[in-house]
Amino acid sequence: MNFDKPSLSRSRELPFCDVNEAASQVVVMDELDLNPRILTALCKAGLKTYEDVLNLSTADIARSTKLTQSDSVTLKLAVSEKVYRQPKLTAMDIKNGNCPSMFSRKSLSLGCPILDEIFRGGILSQGITEVTGESAAGKTQLCLQLCLMAQLPLEDGGLNGGAVYVCTEDVFPSKRLQQLIKSFPAQHKTERTKQLALGENIYVEHVAEKEQLEHCINHRIPILLERGLVKLLVVDSVAALFRSEFELSEAFQRAKSLQKFGAQLHELASRYNIPVVCVNQVTANMRALLPSDDPFIPALGLTWSNQVQTRLMLKRLPYKLPPSSECNPSCEIPVRSMEVIFSPYLPKDTIYFVVEGDGIRGLR
Structure with a gap:
């Protein structure tokens, strides 16, 4: 599970067409729906490729070709449309998957049919899902289970790839991961599961400073994403x-840094069509006046909340299930809750679950 830095290859294909490749092609004048006067001026100025036109500003094009400002704008717009065309899609096309990858969202199963039913298939890609809650609420357990589920094929609820786990607080719980790995094949009895080296497909990185985290997000993780490893x-x-x-006096600087960090995560999620799961701590709710008010709220305030697509609040409840032979026959099992605080595709709801030796299991 070492996070090694392989060589970087920036040869990812664009979802529609490669702009650099298209821009280097020789312009076929007859294909551009422009006034012949503009096409003649292009030839005289020596602008023979799409790249020649797109690399110049409108003012530079006007000076080089002796065209008017209006003609230069028309020329650049025509070349831009020739290089990059966005396909016409309907909502049904996106739903059925008949669209480029940047428009189709994937679902990552939570590893439990009951939880997947509530989450309508699982965690969606191209967005930030926040898992927040008190200590020992089950946040890390859920993340570890997602890391294992991501390695399954798409038809089994996975993403057919590995996972990157960035630790900023505690040491990565490798012992607990090994425990989950041992029981994982028994829960997901497929031929592919038996062949997977589950522990080798989880890349762990420990960071202790904000600058290290930014470097990891901007430089190290994209290497693995470019290679399709995670x-x-x-x-x-x-x-x-x-x-x-x-x-406390640096609230503005923190807000600006959080916005930048959130934008970086959204860029990775959108460009590579992956889910991003962020664990968050909680802080005391100073506005809790009634006993029914929640005593804790997610940390980092409104600035971070605006970066989150789906927020899940995990809590440890005062209820326990009787001892189970499947887990530890001598210990009662604490019951926990998972509440959908907000989400664009899920209703506000609460589901109860337990953390057992083989992972998280939802309760009906």
Whole structure:
């Protein structure tokens, strides 16, 4: 599970057409729906490729070709449309998967049919899913289970790839992961599961400073994504660094840094069509006046909340299930809850679950 830095290859194909390749092609004048006067001026100025036109500003084109400002704008617009065309899609095309990869969202199963039923298939790609809650609420357990599920084929609820697990607080729970790996094939009895080296497909990185985290997000993780080695990114946790490295008087600087970090995560999620799961801490709710009010709220305030697509609040409840022979026959099992605080595709709901030796299991 060592996070080694392989050589970087930036040869990823664009979803529609490669702009650099298209721009280097020789312009066929007859294909451009332009006034012949403009096409003649192009030839006289020596602008023979799409790249020649797109690399110049409108003012530079006007000076080189002796065209008017209006003609230069028309020329650049025509070349741009020739190089990059966005396909016409309907909502039904996207739903049926008849669209480029950047429009089709994938679902990552949570590893439990009951949880998947509530989450309508699982965690969606191209967005940030926040898992927040008190200590020992089951946040890390859920993330570990997602890392294993991501390695399954698409037809089994996985993403057919590995995962990156960025630790900013504690040491990565490798012992617990090994425990889950041993029981994972028994839960998912497929030929592919038997062949997977589950532990070798999870890349772990420990960071202790915000600058290290930014370097990891901007440089190291894209290397693995470019090579198709990983399909899931987990950050555990976001609050650890942003709460410790800023003073109370530096609220503006922290907000600006959080916005930048959120934009970087969204860029990775959108470009590579992957789910991004971020663990967050909680803080005391100073507005809790009634006993029914929640005593804790997610940390990092409104600035971070605006970066999150789906927020899940995990809690440890005072209820316990009787001892189970499947887990530890001598210990009662604490019951936990998972509440959907907000989401664009899920209703506000609460589901109860337990953490057992072989992972998280939902309760009806």
